[in-house]
Amino acid sequence: MRRQRLRTIGCGLALLAAVGGAPSPACAQDAQYLGPRGVPAHAFPSPGRPVADIVSPTRSQEAKRDTNDESGQIVRLMGIKRGMTVGDIGAGSGYHALRLARVVGRSGTVIAQDVKKEYLAQLTEHIGRQNIQNVRLALGEPHDPRLPPGSLDAAILVHMYHEVAHPYAFLHNLAPALKTGARVGIVDLDKPISGHGTPPDLLRCELSAVGYHEAAFHRLAGDAGYLAIFEAPPAVRRKRPGEIIPCRAKAN
Numbered sequence: 001m002r003r004q005r006l007r008t009i010g011c012g013l014a015l016l017a018a019v020g021g022a023p024s025p026a027c028a029q030d031a032q033y034l035g036p037r038g039v040p041a042h043a044f045p046s047p048g049r050p051v052a053d054i055v056s057p058t059r060s061q062e063a064k065r066d067t068n069d070e071s072g073q074i075v076r077l078m079g080i081k082r083g084m085t086v087g088d089i090g091a092g093s094g095y096h097a098l099r100l101a102r103v104v105g106r107s108g109t110v111i112a113q114d115v116k117k118e119y120l121a122q123l124t125e126h127i128g129r130q131n132i133q134n135v136r137l138a139l140g141e142p143h144d145p146r147l148p149p150g151s152l153d154a155a156i157l158v159h160m161y162h163e164v165a166h167p168y169a170f171l172h173n174l175a176p177a178l179k180t181g182a183r184v185g186i187v188d189l190d191k192p193i194s195g196h197g198t199p200p201d202l203l204r205c206e207l208s209a210v211g212y213h214e215a216a217f218h219r220l221a222g223d224a225g226y227l228a229i230f231e232a233p234p235a236v237r238r239k240r241p242g243e244i245i246p247c248r249a250k251a252n
């Protein structure tokens with residue numbers, strides 16, 4: 001047991017260290033969640049709006065989130081089920097990844113993805129201590145989640161969209177990771193970016209600019225904000241970087 005835990009921790013840290021190079025053979029399982037590089041950020045329009053700083057690996061206190069059943073609401077509204085592979089993009093300290101791991105069960109997998117090595121290292125220790133076997137880690141880049149093509153049945157992006165520095169590149173590079181028909185659930189506050197939220201109309205505009213289709217919109221109970229659910233565009237409907245019209249430009 002102790003050896004297994006150490007291997008899990010070591011493997012996760014080796015994966016983090018290996019980004020940009022070949023992961024260690026002992027971490028071959030994790031390595032499948034480092035996809036090929038996507039299109040570079042400079043090929044896309046700039047967001048033309050503020051972007052919030054990354055300030056914390058979590059949104060708020062876990063007890064409060066549990067009282068609101070934040071995870072249960074997302075699971076039900078997204079139709080997440082046992083056996084699925086679900087990406088928690090911007091997982092931070094893993095509030096949702098750890099709860100999704102129970103939902104997808106031993107036959108499923110949660111990919112806890114983030115751009116901060118230190119957050120993923122803390123999460124690696126946590127899953128090692130708890131001997132959780134079905135959470136894998138993935139270190140992305142601000143413009144590119146770096147997930148393998150066709151790897152996800154669903155993705156959730158919870159209280160992180162307002163921090164995405166290159167939203168058009170990020171969304172374009174995320175789309176190939178989703179299986180056909182897979183949905184992307186974005187949870188955020190209906191507040192300005194400066195208040196660590198994303199106004200829903202801005203979100204719709206940016207996703208539609210890349211070719212995403214809005215499937216549903218829900219106000220979540222408690223203070224969790226909203227859940228907007230989108231279908232990622234298949235390759236034929238994905239806008240090429242040069243075709244993307246940034247939302248501020250449209251409004252002007």
Ligand SMILES: C[S@@+](CC[C@H](N)C(=O)[O-])C[C@H]1O[C@@H](n2cnc3c(N)ncnc32)[C@H](O)[C@@H]1O
Nearest residue numbers: 057058059090091092114115116142158160163
């Ligand atoms: C406020 S925390 C939320 C963490 C978690 N989703 C939650 O609900 O508790 C935002 C997270 O998004 C991550 N993040 C910011 N920009 C990102 C990007 N472009 N790709 C992936 N993660 C990103 C941050 O590092 C941070 O861990």
